[in-house]
Amino acid sequence: MSTPPTKEPLNTPSEDPLISPEEEELASAQRPVGPKRSSCLWIVLGAILLLLLCACLFTGLWLTGFRAPSPAVPPEIETPVPDGLSGRLTAEPTMPPTSPPPPATRLGGDLVVHFIDVGQGDATLLVGPDFAILVDAGRHDRDDVLPYLQSVGIDHLDLLVGTHPHADHIGQFPQVLGALTVDEVWLSGDEHTTLTYERALDAILASDAGYHEPRAGEVFTFGSMRVEVLHPDRLSGRLHDGSISLRIVYGEVAFVLTGDAETKAEEEMLARGHVLQAHVFQLGHHGSRTSNSAPFLRAISPEIAIYSAALGNSYGHPHDEVLQALEALGIPVYGTDQHGTILVITDGQQIALELDRGPEGRLQEQSRAVVTWIPHVQHVSGE
Numbered sequence: 001m002s003t004p005p006t007k008e009p010l011n012t013p014s015e016d017p018l019i020s021p022e023e024e025e026l027a028s029a030q031r032p033v034g035p036k037r038s039s040c041l042w043i044v045l046g047a048i049l050l051l052l053l054c055a056c057l058f059t060g061l062w063l064t065g066f067r068a069p070s071p072a073v074p075p076e077i078e079t080p081v082p083d084g085l086s087g088r089l090t091a092e093p094t095m096p097p098t099s100p101p102p103p104a105t106r107l108g109g110d111l112v113v114h115f116i117d118v119g120q121g122d123a124t125l126l127v128g129p130d131f132a133i134l135v136d137a138g139r140h141d142r143d144d145v146l147p148y149l150q151s152v153g154i155d156h157l158d159l160l161v162g163t164h165p166h167a168d169h170i171g172q173f174p175q176v177l178g179a180l181t182v183d184e185v186w187l188s189g190d191e192h193t194t195l196t197y198e199r200a201l202d203a204i205l206a207s208d209a210g211y212h213e214p215r216a217g218e219v220f221t222f223g224s225m226r227v228e229v230l231h232p233d234r235l236s237g238r239l240h241d242g243s244i245s246l247r248i249v250y251g252e253v254a255f256v257l258t259g260d261a262e263t264k265a266e267e268e269m270l271a272r273g274h275v276l277q278a279h280v281f282q283l284g285h286h287g288s289r290t291s292n293s294a295p296f297l298r299a300i301s302p303e304i305a306i307y308s309a310a311l312g313n314s315y316g317h318p319h320d321e322v323l324q325a326l327e328a329l330g331i332p333v334y335g336t337d338q339h340g341t342i343l344v345i346t347d348g349q350q351i352a353l354e355l356d357r358g359p360e361g362r363l364q365e366q367s368r369a370v371v372t373w374i375p376h377v378q379h380v381s382g383e
């Protein structure tokens with residue numbers, strides 16, 4: 001317990017009878033009168049006493065907590081705290097780029113994840129300093145994936161994944177496998193009866209790529225990237241519920257991609273006890289209500305959600321229920337229908353987001369604006 005500070009009298013005359021005369025003498029010493037020996041002594045004594053008094057007063061005031069404003073002390077500078085994305089549900093990409101954060105521990109370079117705008121389909125390119133992976137290759141009735149890959153300098157893929165054999169995911173396998181060298185291809189193992197599927201298989205066979213059907217629990221490393229297979233553990237014949245689902249870890253930042261996996265697959269992933277937490281979640285099935293269940297969203301607990309869909313698509317993707325669930329959880333969402341190709345860039349510690357354009361399909365003056373940096377959040381466990 002401290003007693004309330006009492007304010008020392010600052011300007012009231014001192015009651016010490018010894019002081020006033022000295023002060024008088026000091027004042028009189030300043031008058032232009034002839035020097036006298038005794039008054040000189042008094043002046044010196046007075047000055048010393050005055051200095052002592054001032055020192056005592058100052059110390060007393062300091063100890064009682066009084067802080068006189070001092071022009072010598074600069075005012076505290078408020079350092080702006082970087083905005084988290086949680087406060088940026090309506091982030092405007094036109095805002096000037098924020099300063100990059102202080103350099104973090106580097107992994108030899110950044111991982112750039114390109115959620116490529118391929119209309120109503122999926123194509124996600126992950127490029128790091130020592131790996132390049134493509135998860136899904138767009139629609140069968142478009143020709144936009146290979147030109148995009150080439151535009152960003154990709155001529156080799158360590159891995160090409162077809163999450164499931166639908167035409168909006170493996171549609172451009174032939175173009176990609178025909179033009180690039182690909183080390184390995186993963187498919188779920190579910191078969192389909194379409195020409196698109198047959199053409200994709202033919203392209204894999206005609207290439208030099210290895211082939212694998214990954215299963216839950218497998219873990220791979222591609223350079224400095226770690227790929228954890230979350231799903232499937234077995235096939236049921238339902239193409240969506242057989243979607244290859246991956247948790248991708250780069251440094252301390254994690255991404256979850258689940259293709260078109262639906263609620264049943266999500267329940268299985270939860271039941272198997274996989275670590276699902278991630279900073280970035282690509283919404284299942286283009287943001288459909290058939291996927292993205294609340295327990296699954298909570299388990300992933302992403303900083304941002306991203307979906308790939310065409311503007312005005314006939315499926316109504318992304319569904320309002322999903323967007324509302326994300327809003328309720330405070331998770332901002334970005335879609336290729338609204339923002340064009342979306343880049344998520346990470347050094348393994350922090351995340352930056354770059355959008356082609358703003359909401360409502362409105363083109364922005366600045367074609368690629370860094371919207372925000374997300375300070376590293378310590379909620380992802382590495383294992």
Ligand SMILES: [Zn+2]
Nearest residue numbers: 164166240260
């Ligand atoms: Zn599908």
Ligand SMILES: [Zn+2]
Nearest residue numbers: 121166168260
């Ligand atoms: Zn799909």
